[in-house]
Every structure is written in structure tokens, then in C-alpha cells.
Amino acid sequence: MIITKNWLLAGLVLLAGNLFAQDDVKVTLKKDRAMMINEVNQIERTFKSTKTISREAMIQLTDLNRKIEGQERYVVSMSRQEPPMFNTEEMQDATREITRIKSTVATLRNYYYHPETIPKENTAASRPPAQTQTYTPPARTYPVLPPRQHATFPTSNAALTGDFGLYKGQIPYPLEKGTITQGFGHFKIEGSGPDIVGDNPGCTFAAPVNTPVKAVFEGDVISVSKLGSTFYIVIRHGRYFTAYSNLASSTVLKGSRVKPGQVIGTVGRDDETGYGKLDFILMFDDKNLDPQPWFVRQQYGQ
Template sequence: MKSVSKIILGILCMAMASQSIAQSTSEKLKREQQQLEKNIANTKQLLEKAKSNTESSFNELKLLNNQIAYREQLVRNFDNQIRGAELKIKEKQNQIEQLSEEMKTLREQYKKLLVYAYKHRNKYGKMMYIFSSDSYYEAIKRAKYLEKIQEMIKKQFLVIEQHQRLIATEMKNIEKEKEYKSKMLDEKKAEREQIMADQQKQQVVYQELKAQEGQIIAKLKEDERKRANLKVQIDAAIKKEIAEAEARRKKAEAEAKKKADAAKPTTTTSPNTTTSTTPTTKPVELPETKENAALSKSFEGNRGKLPWPVEKGNITEGYGKNPHPTIPGVFTNNNGVDISAPKNAQVRAVFEGEVTSVMNIPGAGKVVIVKHGNYRTVYSNLQSTFVNVGSKVSTKQVIGSLVTSDGQSLSTSHFEIHQVVGTTVTSLNPGLWLAK
């Protein structure tokens, strides 16, 4: 009886453990599915707003590329969920088989116990069994033995009932998984159809843009020139801010040294001669140093979790070298990321900090730079700004609104992140810092 109980307990523990792991994987896939569906819905809204002029067609093509990629990821997600459901069904069937085998063993034991109980069913039979003992102690043992037999019969019956309930539960779970699998297959089929529709639309837009290749190449050269100018201006602004901060630091150290010299003790060696002892002064640590260090650490701790600079948007050009969507062998270089957003969308600070620059750069609109300790975030292509140099901003605080060119139905937010170490400024990939 003890060995049977241990086996049952082992089966239950294994079932619970495997169920916990499977549930964790299933929940992860469902969260991924929700995020992909959110991305698809967001991109779909932007696509509906895109018009058929050249500039918007580029955005439309990039958005379509993203939409197809999201849908393909979602199909893969459905495949994983379907495989997970199939594994669950198989696992449940194996558990039912194990439980059924255990049921056979339990029923055989139960039959034997019932036969024994039947043979000793009357009180006189029990009494005779006890009184026929050779000694008092043997009689007590026989009485306890009979009690245990009755207790075992009850327990055996309860265990059989428990197995029956478990089998019924597992059967229901199998039916649920089959329904879930069927639903995933239907959704996968629908997404496949949407991918084909998006690909057809993608080809139409692609062909339209191919016909304008000459104009596009000329515009690419102009855009590259504007981007190079933007980079020079941003680097100059950050370096100027660093130089000004260094000048303030040196001035504060000089003033502190002057005060220390004025307060130094004087020793008299003769009526006409005095000698002074100059105490060693440590470099002054400005109050902002600790503040900046804490802010830098906090900013670093939010890598991959920063909110987007626009509430709704889609990255249509990533960081670094990007292949042109219609011209083979042509690449663009991006010092940040470009995010397609609704027309005149508001731009938000991605983290708390201090505004160090507000500039107007031809071809890039207004530009705002925010300092976060040793990091700088750059927001360009702004039509209007709501902050000034020295303004303290909080996370998600609106700092401006995006430019919209004539005839365009979408706006583009250009966002950069830079790290400052000493006087060296390094651009970072914002895609690794923004929340997924």
C-alpha cells in the first residue's frame, strides 16, 4: 500500500512540475502574441494614413516590410503554440495511460481486500479470529490488524475515486487543448492570407518607386548631406556643453583654492619674517558629480526599458547601415533611429534629465538635447519645442511636436542616444535601449 501511494504521489508531482513548465512557456508565447498583435495594429493604423506621394510611399513600403515581418513572427508564434498544444495533448494522454495502469493495480488490490472483508463480515467471525489467539498480545495484534484492513479498504476506495477524477480532468484538458490548437490553426491561416495581401501591396508600391529611381537617388544624396550636417551640429553642441561644464568645474576649484589659501594659518619666526604652511587641498567634488553618477547609473539600468519618444510609432529605419528598400547596392547611414508616427505627433523625453541644447538646424527642424548624467538623448525633426536650455524634464514629459512636410500624412521622429566619457562622445544604438 505504501509503495502504491508513493507511485501515485510521484505521478502527481511529475504532472504538476511539467504542467508548471508548460504553463510558463505558454504564457510567454501568449505575451509575445499580444505584443506582435499590438505592433501589427499600430502599423496598420499608420499604413491607413499613408498617402501615395513619393515620400509617404517610402514610409508605406518600410511599414509594409515591418508589417510582413511582424505577421511572419506571429505565424511562427502560432506554430510554437500549436506544437505546445500537441505536446500537452500527448503528455495528458500519457498521464491518462499511467493513471489507468495504476487503476488496474488498485482495483486488483481492492478486490482482494473486499474478499477478505467478506470472509470476515460478521462480528462473530471477527471475535472468533481474535479469541482464537494463543496469547493476549496476539489477540491485540489481530484486533489492530483487522482495524488496519478496514482502514486500507476505505483509503483504497478513496484513491480509486481520486484517480477517476484525475482521468476525467485530464480528458477535459485534452479537449481544451484540441480546441485551442484548432483556434491557433485558424488564426495562422488568416495571418498567412494577410501576408499574401501585404506582399501584393508591397510589390505595387515597390514598382511605383522603381519608376522614380533618378529622383530618389538625387534625394538620397540631399538627405545624406542633411544627416552629415545634423551629426556635426549635434557633436558640436554636446562638446560645447562638455567644455562649459569643465570650465565651471575649474572655476569652482580655483575659487575653493583661493578660499583655502585665505584661511591658511601663519607662523611667525622673527619680528620681520613670517612663514606660512599651506595645507594640502583636495580637488573639489562638485555637488552635481554625485548627482550625475546616480543619473548615469539609473539611465544604464533602464537599457531595453526606455519608453519610446512618441506614444505610437514604428521604426522605419534602424541604427547604422541600412539597405535601400528599392535600389540594390545602395545604403543609408543612420546615427540613430527614424520612427514613423502620426502627423504632428508629440515627442516625449525618454528619461528624466536636463535640457542642454535647443537648436534650429536646416533640414532637421528643431533639435532638443537632454542630459542624463553621462548620456545624452537627441530629439530632432521637431516643428515646435516646449522646453528651454536648463529645463528639468521628467520621463514621458512632452518636449515638442514633429514636423510634417507638405502633402505628407505621417511624421518622422529622429532619435539618438550618445554616451559621454571625458571629452569623447560615442553614438549608441537606440533600438537596444527602447522597450520592445
């Protein structure tokens, strides 16, 4: 009887600890969103007074966009666990704040890339008396982009079954044609303003929008998430994982089994450039790997 009580007490202590830890996470997430809202509001106030978005503000908006999308992915994943971390009211509050931040960031970034869409101020002479005019941001439009010539990636003749780790240098590309625009690891983009630096967790491809994206190895689909207007798919290959981000569509469901070369979705549009973009990530357990040494090697003359 005493042993049973001790186990019960230990279980209650463990449960209480988990609940306190979850509360700390919730408070931290809410504080982070409040800080992001303050930063966005400050940029928006500056924009309203100057009617311009500076390069420094654009760098700050890009960082905010990355942070809020990361929090959105975390909130969605934690809401799907059993039991869910967030109750209905907490989920609604988080979704409302995340949507507000993403919407404002997207509008301000659009003004940076398309200054011609910035609304003109109404003068006293042109504004009808005793009327309050409200502005509705225009629908996002993209410039007409010049065609890009993309290389045809080599294909693999390997069986692509069993142990993923045995096929280094033989894994096919997730696209039939495209261009690798950003490799794995640290990068720096130089410009007239401050340099933009960061770390790419995988490999970034440019390809026409709606180009088919294929699974590079047999495996199980463990996640299909929709982030805004794009999809994010994760496939397990034993201890290896491949992830496909910025997809315009998904043709697989969580829990399904895929074969090598099976179409799992299509390339989505990059909001910053207007071109099609695919982010491909390769992991072993929880460690990111450089995908390029794993792809089938380019043959001489190709």
C-alpha cells in the first residue's frame, strides 16, 4: 500500500512538472509574439510617415518572417500531440496573433518589392468631405520574369531500397530539371546595405512553378503540413529523413508509403523573387547533412 502511494505521488509530481514546463513554453511563445508585434508596429509607423521601406527594415522583416513561421510550425505540431499542449482558446489566440504578424509582414515586404503599389495619400482637395476612406491592400502581383534555363539533373540506376546510408552518391535529385541556387551551410549575400548572413539547413533549388517534386528514396510520410499557402513534407527512410519545403501542392498523405521517383507535390513560388523554389533537407537522426554529396554524381559530358 505504501509503495502504491509512493508511485502515485511520484506520478503526480512528474505530471505537475510537465504542466509547469508547458506553461513556461506558452509564456515564452507569447512574449516572443509580443516582441514581434512591437517590431512590426514600429516598422509600420515608420512606413506610414516615410512611405518607403528601407533595406534595413526589409532585413528586419525577413528575420521576423522566419521567426513567426518557425513559431507557427511549432504551435501546429504541439497542438497535434496527445494530449495537445494548447487548449482551444490558447490556440485561437496564438493563431490570431500569428496571422496578424504574418499578414502585416507580407504587406510591408510587398511594398519593398513593389513600391508602385504603395497607396497615395488623399489630399484635402481630393478627399470628399465628411467621409472616411479605408484602404484595402491590393492582391499580390508578380512581375513578368525572364525565362530561366535550367539544367537536367542526372538520374540514378540504383535499386534505392533498404538502407539509405548505402547509397551516398547514388540518390536522384528531387527534380528532373532545375538550378541549385543556395548550397548547404553558411552563406552571405552582399549588397549596397548590410550583408545578409545565415545558415541553409539543406539545399535550395530554383525551378518553374508547379514542376513535379519527387521522393528521392522509398520511405514513410511522417508529416504533411500546410504553412500559409505552401506545403512541407517529411519522409522517413530508417534513421534518415528527407524534407521538401515550399511546395505549391501535396499529392501524399501522412502515413502513406512512397516509392523512389514518386511525385509527392509541385514546386511553389518564392515570395521574394517570384520564381519557383524548392528547399530540400536531408537529416540523419537529428543532424542536418549536406545533400549534394548524396546526389548521383554528374557523368562526364552531361
